[in-house]
Amino acid sequence: MAQAGADAAGTRRGRGLGLAHRRAGGGLRPAAVAVMRARRLSYGFTQRADTGMAEIKFTDAEKASIVAKLQGYFNDELNQQIGRFDAEFLIDFISEEIGGYYYNRGLYDAQTLVAAKLEAVGDELLQLERRTDFSR
Structure with missing residues (x-):
């Protein structure tokens, strides 16, 4: 007899329900999609056309x-003074060139959690x- 949650071959049942639901015409309600889009915009996320990765805009x-944290780090750890403009420029560089690595790691972690x-x-x-006489 197969265990609950597995078929006779021992494979898991119930996976892919989301895809089947979407194929059957289900999916997120338009109101839910609108709320999610509004939240993304309120947090400063916009979609980048070139990569599809959300672009993050800070308030x-x-x-x-x-900037203050970066200036403090440069002062305390490197004994270097860095101005506000240079700190903002460095933040933009790190966000554009290195941020994708952190972004992807966050996506992988979220995917694992979900x-x-x-x-x-x-x-x-x-x-x-x-339990019924009908078996799947």
Whole structure:
């Protein structure tokens, strides 16, 4: 007898429900999509046409805080003074040239987290199945 959540061959059931749901005409409601887009814009995310990666724009207060931290680091650790303009230029360079590595790592971490959560939900849904004469 197969275990709950697995078929006779021992493979997991329940994966791909999201794709099947979308193929059947389901998906996110337009209101949910609008809310997600509004949140992305409120956090300063815009889509870059060249890479598809979200471009991050900092508020003036956030940028001032980052500049102060960078200036403090240069002063304390490197015994160098760096002006505001140079610090902002360095922040822009790091964001454009190195930020993609951090962005991708965040995506991978988020993907792992979401996959684990979806697997847990799938397992919980399978536990709700009732025994019937019909087998899948």
